[in-house]
Amino acid sequence: MEARLSEKERELVALGASVAAGCIPCTQYHVKAIRSTPASMEEITRAVDTALCIRASAKSVMARVAHEALGLPPQADSPCCGISNDRVTQLVSIAAAVAANCPVIFQTQIETGHAAGVSDHDIRFAISLAQMIRAKATEKMDAAAKPTGNDTPAHATPGCGCAL
Numbered sequence: 670m671e672a673r674l675s676e677k678e679r680e681l682v683a684l685g686a687s688v689a690a691g692c693i694p695c696t697q698y699h700v701k702a703i704r705s706t707p708a709s710m711e712e713i714t715r716a717v718d719t720a721l722c723i724r725a726s727a728k729s730v731m732a733r734v735a736h737e738a739l740g741l742p743p744q745a746d747s748p749c750c751g752i753s754n755d756r757v758t759q760l761v762s763i764a765a766a767v768a769a770n771c772p773v774i775f776q777t778q779i780e781t782g783h784a785a786g787v788s789d790h791d792i793r794f795a796i797s798l799a800q801m802i803r804a805k806a807t808e809k810m811d812a813a814a815k816p817t818g819n820d821t822p823a824h825a826t827p828g829c830g831c832a833l
Contacts, residue, residue, distance in 0.1 A: 673790075673791075674760075674791060674794060675706075676706050677703070677706035677707055677708045677712075678757050678760070679794075679798070680699055680702050680703040680706055680708065681703060681708060681712060681713070681716040681757055681760075681761060682716075682757070682760045682761055682764045682794075682795050682798055682799075683695075683699045683702070683764075683798055683802065684696065684699040684700065684703055684713070684716050684717065684720070684761075685716045685717070685719055685720035685723075685761035685762075685764050685765045685768075686720070686761075686764040686765060686767065686768040686795075686798060686799040686802040686803070687699050687720075687768070687802055687806075688716075688717055688720035688721060688724070688765070689720040689721075689723055689724045689727075689764070689765035689766070689768040689769040689799075690768035690769070690799075690802050690803050690806040691724075691806065692802065692805065692806035692809060694809060695802055695805055695806060695809075700713075703716075712757075715753075715758060715761075716757075716758075716761045719758055719761045719762055719765065720761060720764075720765040720768075723762055723765035723766050723769055723771075723774055723778070724765065724769050726771070726774050727766070727769040727770070727771035727773075727774050729744070730771055730773045730774060731771075732744050754781075754785040755785075756785065756786070756787050756791070759778070759781060759782040759785050759787045760782070760787060760791055760792070760794075760795040761795075762778040762781070762782070763775065763778045763779060763782055763787075763792060763795045763796065763799070764795040764796070764798060764799035764802075765778075765799070766778045766799075767795075767796055767799035767800060767803065768799045768802055768803045768806075770803070779792065
């Protein structure tokens with residue numbers, strides 16, 4: 670039978686995804702929510718630190734990609750700092766990689782999670798929770814940017830799919 674996450678574990682994963690997504694309102698909400706569970710300060714801090722480490726690693730991956738594309742010497746990677754093999758930390762790492770939009774780190778975390786015995790059900794939950802938080806963070810940023818009056822028409826950029 671596959672493991673099911675407790676409320677405490679769900680909130681730790683949500684907090685990690687919120688931090689990695691850079692969503693201040695989501696982070697504040699999930700900090701308040703996690704405090705209503707039996708999570709220790711050490712567990713909460715570990716989730717935050719794990720998410721920050723994943724976010725930093727995602728930044729490092731993007732720096733390497735950008736420098737390679739520009740023909741510049743690569744910068745040294747900043748590998749994630751000692752993420753433990755416990756199930757919840759692995760799920761926080763997976764959710765943080767999704768929230769940080771980093772497929773390279775995500776793939777590594779999926780492999781590490783499987784090696785640590787994290788269930789596919791729990792991995793799917795972490796992914797879907799992170800996708801929801803990432804979408805909410807985008808929605809909040811779009812709402813914040815709207816009052817700037819930047820309603821210029823979008824033009825397609827060949828090969829990218831984004832609008833400029």
